[in-house]
Each structure stands twice: as C-alpha cells, then as structure tokens.
Amino acid sequence: MSMMASPSLAERYLAVRAQTMRLCQGLEAEDMQVQSMPDASPGKWHLAHTTWFFERFVLAGDSRYRIAEPDWHYLFNSYYQTVGPMHARPQRGLLSRPTLAHIHAWRARVDEAMATRLADAVDPAQAATVELGIQHEQQHQELFLTDILHAFWSNPLRPAYDAALSVQARPCAPLRYVPGREGLVEIGHAGDGFAFDNERPRHRTLLGPHALANRLVSQAEYAAFVQDGGYRKPPLWLSDGWAVVQREGWTRPLYWSEDLTAQFTLAGEVALLPDAPVSQLSFFEADAYARWAGARLPTEMEWEAGAQTLPVAGNLLEDRPRLPQSAVGEGLLQMYGDLWEWTASPYVGYPGFKPLPGSLGEYNGKFMNGQWVLRGGSCATPAAHIRATYRNFFPPHARWQFAGLRLARDI
Known part of the structure; x- marks a missing residue:
C-alpha cells in the first residue's frame, strides 16, 4: 500500500536544503575547504555528505535515477560500514576535488530528482527515510557552524563568520x-x-x-x-x-x-x-x-x-x-x-x-x-x-x- 507524500514533506525538504545554503552566504570556496582538526569537517564536505544521504538512501532505489558520480559515494560516506568503504575522516580536508562548484551542481541535481520523487507515490517507509534525511541535514547545519567557527579561530587573522552578530546587553537572572x-x-x-x-x-x-x-x-x-x-x-x-x-x-x-x-x-x-x-x-x-x-x-x-x-x-x-x-x-x-x-x-x-x-x-x-x-x-x-x-x-x-x-x- 502506498500513499501520496504530503506537500509538507516536499516543502520541508526544499526549505531545509535552502537553509543550509543560506548558512554558506558570505563564505568563500577557500573557507569551505578547511579542515581545522580531525573531529571537524570542511563546509564543502557537509554539503556533499547530506546530498549523498538522499542519493544513497532514497534515489538509488529508483530505477529511473542514474548516479552520475559513483566514486563520490566513497568520498562522502561518513560511517555507514554496511553501505561500503569510506574516505578517512581526518583527511576530508584533502579533497580539493570535486570542487565546491561541482558539489553545488550535485546538490541541485539531487534536489531536482528529489522533487520529482516526492511528487510521486511514496510508501511510508520511504517517507520515513526522507524525514530522517531532513533531520540529518539539520544536524549538519549545526555542525557546519561549529566547524567553521573552529576553522576561523584557527586562522591567525581570526575572521568573523558574521560580524553583525551580538549579545543583548542585559543582566542575567540571579541564580536560583x-x-x-x-x-x-x-x-x-x-x-x-x-x-x-x-x-x-x-x-x-x-x-x-x-x-x-x-x-x-x-x-x-x-x-x-x-x-x-x-x-x-x-x-x-x-x-x-x-x-x-x-x-x-x-x-x-x-x-x-x-x-x-x-x-x-x-x-x-x-x-x-x-x-x-x-x-x-x-x-x-x-x-x-x-x-x-x-x-x-x-x-x-x-x-x-x-x-x-x-x-x-x-x-x-x-x-x-x-x-x-x-x-x-x-x-x-x-x-x-x-x-x-x-x-x-x-x-x-x-x-x-x-x-x-x-x-x-x-x-x-x-x-x-x-x-x-x-x-x-x-x-x-x-x-x-x-x-x-x-x-x-x-x-x-x-x-x-x-x-x-x-x-x-x-x-
């Protein structure tokens, strides 16, 4: 038995994907390449890994979809041992190729395919996988920010992600x-x-x-x-x-x-x-x-x-x-x-x-x-x-x- 995917699922998918790209505003390609420590990942890798998730766990099961760059699945798998081997986490900053422009194009291609997929009948199991992918991308939005913060702190120039951010000057409530x-x-x-x-x-x-x-x-x-x-x-x-x-x-x-x-x-x-x-x-x-x-x-x-x-x-x-x-x-x-x-x-x-x-x-x-x-x-x-x-x-x-x-x- 199948059901039509609710418009909210498709809309939420596109909204979360767009939110990730808004967080990249003001950053240069060089910023997105840096891996400042083994526990952090380059911004470019976050964009690619979240895209890999939807291609691997949703689109790859559709006979109409063709994976254009299968080698990228090795590069952007994180820790799913049952899916296949993966590039070493501490070496993600060495991946100058594919370029940031290639990653952006891949995201756009996957988003187009996902929009088509979500317009079709989607069974409950696949809808749950899409929802998991949305939540997964939201997790990576926060990781993207924590990792770029560490990368900028590691730079002697100490650049700001957004110099307009501030804290409202007000006394905190007494500790009770x-x-x-x-x-x-x-x-x-x-x-x-x-x-x-x-x-x-x-x-x-x-x-x-x-x-x-x-x-x-x-x-x-x-x-x-x-x-x-x-x-x-x-x-x-x-x-x-x-x-x-x-x-x-x-x-x-x-x-x-x-x-x-x-x-x-x-x-x-x-x-x-x-x-x-x-x-x-x-x-x-x-x-x-x-x-x-x-x-x-x-x-x-x-x-x-x-x-x-x-x-x-x-x-x-x-x-x-x-x-x-x-x-x-x-x-x-x-x-x-x-x-x-x-x-x-x-x-x-x-x-x-x-x-x-x-x-x-x-x-x-x-x-x-x-x-x-x-x-x-x-x-x-x-x-x-x-x-x-x-x-x-x-x-x-x-x-x-x-x-x-x-x-x-x-x-």
Whole structure:
C-alpha cells in the first residue's frame, strides 16, 4: 500500500536544503575547504555528505535515477560500514576535488530528482527515510557552524563568520534552584511526530528529590572558577579529565583569551560577556565546575522531566545564528536554545531500545559507548529540529560544540 507524500514533506525538504545554503552566504570556496582538526569537517564536505544521504538512501532505489558520480559515494560516506568503504575522516580536508562548484551542481541535481520523487507515490517507509534525511541535514547545519567557527579561530587573522552578530546587553537572572519532579516519571518519545530511534521507547524512571538551576552558568561565574585555579586542582576533575587537562594544557574555555578578557565567536573576537552563558565546554570542564560550585550536573532524566511542560522556544537557529544570550525571566530558563547542556548521563540505550533496521540502524546505536548526553539545543540548532526527548551525544573531551552547563543538586 502506498500513499501520496504530503506537500509538507516536499516543502520541508526544499526549505531545509535552502537553509543550509543560506548558512554558506558570505563564505568563500577557500573557507569551505578547511579542515581545522580531525573531529571537524570542511563546509564543502557537509554539503556533499547530506546530498549523498538522499542519493544513497532514497534515489538509488529508483530505477529511473542514474548516479552520475559513483566514486563520490566513497568520498562522502561518513560511517555507514554496511553501505561500503569510506574516505578517512581526518583527511576530508584533502579533497580539493570535486570542487565546491561541482558539489553545488550535485546538490541541485539531487534536489531536482528529489522533487520529482516526492511528487510521486511514496510508501511510508520511504517517507520515513526522507524525514530522517531532513533531520540529518539539520544536524549538519549545526555542525557546519561549529566547524567553521573552529576553522576561523584557527586562522591567525581570526575572521568573523558574521560580524553583525551580538549579545543583548542585559543582566542575567540571579541564580536560583527550582525544585524538580520526583517519583515515577515517564521519559522518551511516544506517539506521533518524528523522533530518532535513541529517543525510544518511552518508559518510566524514578527520580529522587532534586532541583535544577534556573539558568545556564554565566561567563562571569565560570571566570571565577578559572581565577580560583580550577584547572590546577586535581580533586575537582574526573581522572580521564585531569589527564586531558595535563596533556592538552587546558587553562580556560576553548575560545577564551589567556587574560580572560576576550573570546572568539561567530562574530569574531569580542569581549567576554559576563552575563551571557559560558560556551564551548567539554563534559570534563562542566563536571569540574559543578564540583567546584558545590553542585552537580543534572541527569538527562531530570532535565527531560523539567522540560516536558515547557514550550519549545528560545534562542534557536532561524535563517542565521545568534550568539548565546543572557537569561531573563522567572522559572526554568534557557531549557531550549542558547547552548546544549551537558548531563551526568552516559549515552546508552533506553530499556527495550531497538535500532532502525538495515544500514540506517548505524545512525545512533553503535555510538552508545564512551559518550555523554547533552540536552536542549543551542543557538545553532534549527527550531524545528529540537524537542524535549532529543538526545545529543559527544565524547567527554569534545569542546568545540555550542555546549554549556546547568547546575543541579539533591534536596
């Protein structure tokens, strides 16, 4: 049995693809070629990989479609071992060919074919794959921004992605703790609407008495930790975190100047903003600060229980990103947007978790090892992409993402 693809699916596909291209405005071909570290990818690669996803998992199954450049599938496969071999991730910056112009032409060709495909009858399974591809591209929109930020920071000229970006000058709300829900609560996705497989199944969990901070930790608060010698005190750090601090010579957040007066942002180098939230932290740094502050990080279950009744609204990605803003208001603030929030929860499957069937099952499940969960989205997360059940994850040493922290404590 088949069904006509809803116009909204085709419209959303084209809208998300156009949004990716808007994020490239103002960038040159040379900017799109740079790979500043092994964990990052060139902007050109992001454009190509998201295009590869639709060609490989949607169009390749249509006998009417011809793959013009099959060798590109080797170049732009990311980690799908069941699909075939792939180019080494740390060497993506060496791919001067195909050129950026070739990638743009490929995107246009795939978009035209997808528009034709979505105008035909599409069965539910293929519609679900298209939706997954849309969500996948939205993830890469944020990765595109985090990677270009790191590339520009790595350039001694420190160019700005968008010099017009700014933070509204306003004092942040005083730090307060808001009692959280306790007892048996349900978390995880259920019902209609898209969710990744790692958000399911919905299940019950037991929460003890606890409280969440009303907002994210500010730059001024984190600067006090640095000035108090936080990066020189082993008791504050997990063993692996302290090893990273020693090996990498960490003394402050990734993009802060040595004298703690300036930071590098998508707007270029700007003064530290005391009331804005501290960003680009690793899990190790967030955990160490929480210990120093006499608190802890929230579990992902505590976070989700607190976010369930709140509207999905905040400083999220629209046409262009904004810088993380200071928090104002009452109650739980910044639960969505501004910065991803590290939690105290390792990234593992929920009870009864089952990955997607086939190659798409490699999307999430195989990374449930040595990673930690972040919640809430950031200023670079598309608003249509985030929800209370969304589980982001990164290794604990990663700190080039738009990530900060919210404190929690037992009561």
